[in-house]
Amino acid sequence: MVSLNSINIKGLDQTLYYEKLDNGLEVYLLPYDNKKNWTMHYATKFGSIATSFVPFGQDKEITVPDGIAHFLEHKMFEQEDGIDPFTFASKTGTYSNASTNYTCTQYLFEGNKCFKENLDYLLNFVGSPYFTDENVEKEKGIIAEEIKQYDDEVEWFFDEEMKKAMLNKDNHRVDIAGTVETINKITKEDLYNTYYTFYQPSNMFLVITGSFNVNEAMDVIKNNKSLNENKVKFDIKVKKEKETLKVKDKEVTKKFNIHNTKVGYGVKLPVGDNDKFLFYAYIALLVNTKFGASSLFREKLKKEGLITSFYIDREIIDDYVLLFFKADTKKPKELVEAIRKELNNIKITEEEIERMKKVWISSYVMTYDDINGACDNIIDDIIIYDKFIDNKIELYRSLNKKDCMNMLKGLDFTNSSVVTIIPNKKKED
Secondary structure, eight states: OOOOEEEEETTTTEEEEEEEOTTSOEEEEEEOSSOSOEEEEEEESOOTTOOEEOOTTOSSOEEOOTTHHHHHHHHTTOOTTSOOHHHHHHTTTOEEEEEEOSSOEEEEEEESSOHHHHHHHHHHHHTOOOOOHHHHHHHHHHHHHHHHTTTTOHHHHHHHHHHHHHOSSOGGGSOTTOOHHHHTTOOHHHHHHHHHHHSSGGGEEEEEEESOOHHHHHHHHHTOHHHHHOOOOOOOOBOOOOOOSSOSOSEEEEEESOSSOEEEEEEEEEOTTSOHHHHHHHHHHHHHHHHSTTOHHHHHHHHTTOOSEEEEEEEEETTEEEEEEEEEOSOHHHHHHHHHHHHTTOOOOHHHHHHHHHHHHHHHHHHTTSHHHHHHHHHHHHHHHSSOOSOHHHHHHHOOHHHHHHHHHTOOTTSEEEEEEEESSOOOO
16 A cells, blocks of 8 residues: 555545655645546646746756747657657546646646556656657647637737736736737757756646546656656756736726626736735635625626626736626726726625525535536636635635625725726628
8 A cells, every 4th residue: 555645635535645756756646436437637837927037957047939938848748659648548548638737737648548648658758858849840830720719809908908907017917828919939859958957747736636546647757758767856956026006007908809898807916914815715705795796886887888798807917816807898098997886885784695605515515426517626726825725615615704804904906907908890790
């Protein structure tokens, strides 16, 4: 029996097994008795925002082109033996994919057959880069077409413009895939420098959930050729500009090929000395109860003809929470004023808090009844909070009106940006 650290997920009848290997790789295993399939995600704590760093084995900082994390993800699927991971996985009916966001790149296999073979292959293929001048050049055209597909996507454009207005220095302002111009500058050497810096085990983690044997999984992991050959650990030095408190632009107007005007109201809130998870929870509680689909405010906007669509979003970016209120409207100024007024007069009741707590706890329980939901939850915790939070149900139950209102008193909702997207031509009759 493999000796692992066990983490009791409080409020759930489940145990998460954890081990940090000698080479620094963190392994999280969540077995299920009532499932037939499994999912495994091998991830690096490296995404699109890290573009200036000191490469492994060097002493001078370099800056690589925007979009390199996404480009690198694509190139990892090209193996020297000519057999790509999709082909390998398909032989056992296994689903294979990968994704890149601002702070993480992950590779996944999901299936119900040949668990050990697929796990060993996943670790080996992510541990085996193969870049040539020829295959890098070929990939540029493929990714350029992918980038161009978003040129006519107004919601993508909208989101990008809102982040550009709210953030001054943070690289979340830059699109994950980069631009056609930046990816055309990427070289084989850039990819190898980036890979060997960020794809080291001490900067990576493996999460497996579903139907599998923990002992078998650890046996594969500890005997894996790629991991045994890569025992290097070093401190990664990434240049990161400290994001300033104030938004960059208070008001921005852009044109796009649309018929209806869109307006976005973004608020930038510092976490400060607050616990990040609880702060984010209280912000979500306020937003969902006061601006959600069933809120009185939403109904008021509809009755007054201020919206034809309305949606809200929020995101944690380091020490800040960004709130986004976005709508289609014929009266952008009136809508923005209504949102501002509602934010500055928020009141919340015990009943609203208790109702939201019940919804969240129920949703959390359902999340862990699904192996993909559980896997995503574990990964989000590692990336956002730098740890797995094993007592979320307890934390949800601890939410209360007094703490909520005390936190609310310290928030400055005037630190905001208004982004308006207007038609670049009149709607034809």
